[in-house]
Amino acid sequence: MNLAAFMAASLITADIAVAQSSQRLSAQLSLLATGIVADGGTIGGFGVEPQLRLNGKYYSGVGRLSVGLGAQYTSHNSSDDVGIRIAGAFVEPRLTLAKLSVGRVSPYVAARVAVLHQSNDAASSSNGVALGGGGGVALGVSGRINLDFGIAGLLENFGESRTLLGRTYIKGSMGTYAVKFGVNIGLGS
Numbered sequence: 001m002n003l004a005a006f007m008a009a010s011l012i013t014a015d016i017a018v019a020q021s022s023q024r025l026s027a028q029l030s031l032l033a034t035g036i037v038a039d040g041g042t043i044g045g046f047g048v049e050p051q052l053r054l055n056g057k058y059y060s061g062v063g064r065l066s067v068g069l070g071a072q073y074t075s076h077n078s079s080d081d082v083g084i085r086i087a088g089a090f091v092e093p094r095l096t097l098a099k100l101s102v103g104r105v106s107p108y109v110a111a112r113v114a115v116l117h118q119s120n121d122a123a124s125s126s127n128g129v130a131l132g133g134g135g136g137v138a139l140g141v142s143g144r145i146n147l148d149f150g151i152a153g154l155l156e157n158f159g160e161s162r163t164l165l166g167r168t169y170i171k172g173s174m175g176t177y178a179v180k181f182g183v184n185i186g187l188g189s
């Protein structure tokens with residue numbers, strides 16, 4: 001079955017108004033394609049993001065609010081082959097948009113606050129924080145399983161990271177972005 005036929009069948013047989021787990025708790029695992037925007041260039045990378053989501057009730061005309069608590073890990077290689085790894089924990093409130101939802105397809109907006117740790121191959125590691133947001137589309141495959149396609153942008157701020165010669169390698173703010181694909185599975189009844 002091709003994607004267009006699958007989407008049409010999903011819309012025709014839709015039995016939920018919002019593509020988000022109807023269970024109170026769900027688990028999501030996402031794969032990430034990411035980039036660090038710094039010094040006039042972009043350092044690409046990949047990552048993973050597991051999370052647990054507490055799914056709120058549906059508010060007619062507004063959407064469904066959920067809050068995720070999760071971890072993120074990304075790995076990047078700069079043009080001079082220096083590996084940079086960023087790991088941390090985050091809180092992510094998400095609101096599906098009822099007025100834009102069609103059957104099992106629901107767009108959403110999200111915000112994120114994170115505490116992070118960066119390590120790299122050229123200098124000392126450092127801790128940081130991040131703030132940002134994004135959006136995406138959730139596709140309800142069933143009342144328990146959803147596919148998640150999203151994008152996000154974050155402003156990350158790290159403490160100073162110094163090389164062995166005392167030069168600053170990373171310090172202050174940098175932008176990052178992520179494109180993600182995830183699977184969300186409702187837990188319990």
